[in-house]
Amino acid sequence: QSVLTQPPSVSGAPGQRVTISCTGSSSNIGAAYDVHWYQQLPGTAPKLLIYGNSNRPSGVPDRFSGSKSGTSASLAITGLQAEDEADYYCQSYDSSLSGSVFGGGTKLTVL
Amino acid sequence: EVQLVESGGGLVQPGRSLRLSCAASGFTFDDYAMHWVRQAPGKGLEWVSGISWNSGSTGYADSVKGRFTISRDNSKNSLYLQMNSLRAEDTALYYCAKDSSVLPGYAFDVWGRGTLVSVSS
Numbered sequence A: 001q002s003v004l005t006q007p008p009s010v011s012g013a014p015g016q017r018v019t020i021s022c023t024g025s026s027s028n029i030g031a032a033y034d035v036h037w038y039q040q041l042p043g044t045a046p047k048l049l050i051y052g053n054s055n056r057p058s059g060v061p062d063r064f065s066g067s068k069s070g071t072s073a074s075l076a077i078t079g080l081q082a083e084d085e086a087d088y089y090c091q092s093y094d095s096s097l098s099g100s101v102f103g104g105g106t107k108l109t110v111l
Numbered sequence B: 001e002v003q004l005v006e007s008g009g010g011l012v013q014p015g016r017s018l019r020l021s022c023a024a025s026g027f028t029f030d031d032y033a034m035h036w037v038r039q040a041p042g043k044g045l046e047w048v049s050g051i052s053w054n055s056g057s058t059g060y061a062d063s064v065k066g067r068f069t070i071s072r073d074n075s076k077n078s079l080y081l082q083m084n085s086l087r088a089e090d091t092a093l094y095y096c097a098k099d100s101s102v103l104p105g106y107a108f109d110v111w112g113r114g115t116l117v118s119v120s121s
Helices: none
Strands: A009-012 A018-023 A036-040 A047-050 A064-069 A072-077 A086-094 A099-102 A106-110 B003-007 B010-012 B018-025 B034-039 B045-051 B058-060 B068-073 B078-083 B092-099 B108-111 B115-119
Touching: A009 A018, A018 A086, A018 A106, A047 A064, A047 B108, A072 A086, A086 B045, A099 B045, A099 B058, B003 B092, B003 B108, B018 B034, B018 B092, B018 B115, B034 B078, B034 B108, B045 B068, B045 B078, B045 B092, B058 B068
Parallel strands: A009 A106, B010 B115
Antiparallel strands: A018 A072, A036 A047, A036 A086, A064 A072, A086 A099, A086 A106, B003 B018, B018 B078, B034 B045, B034 B092, B045 B058, B068 B078, B092 B108, B092 B115
């Protein structure tokens, strides 16, 4: 069981909008630690997609956005494209564990 | 070009040891914390261990605490993971990742391609 909870899968048609949730607790997201999101394309290493809850690294399209509220965070992808099909992970810091924690990952399928 | 290259993986018997290395280039290594993250076959990402820029602070996942030791040599731009008493459940692709901060616990903005560790008799 992951410390951060994500839905195992989400799907959407090209051009649609999808969201992926990440639920934590008072020792991580709820303790004001930032949430970061990663995209992992099949057979490749993870890539930083969103940092500090809602910031995009250079080169990440503005179709990707992040938000955080209370003990949860969300990743939204608008204008869904075939190349967005990948696994997505949220990550934060947990004060009880004194370390970083990941969500279990969400597989995005573009229909 | 910012790059992390892992090495040292392989097939090892349960109970034996292995030392992973990560060579960093293209950035000022001693300005950042570093991490090891693993991914078992077909599974999600699991943070393993992190170390601050000056080795003053380290952290470990409960699953490896007491068995694994993270270290770094800033003079060699290298990160290490000494893995002892290996178990079958340690089988995974091990990634080296750069933190975007001096202290471990923020976003991992650069990742290596990983080195595969298989623990089996």
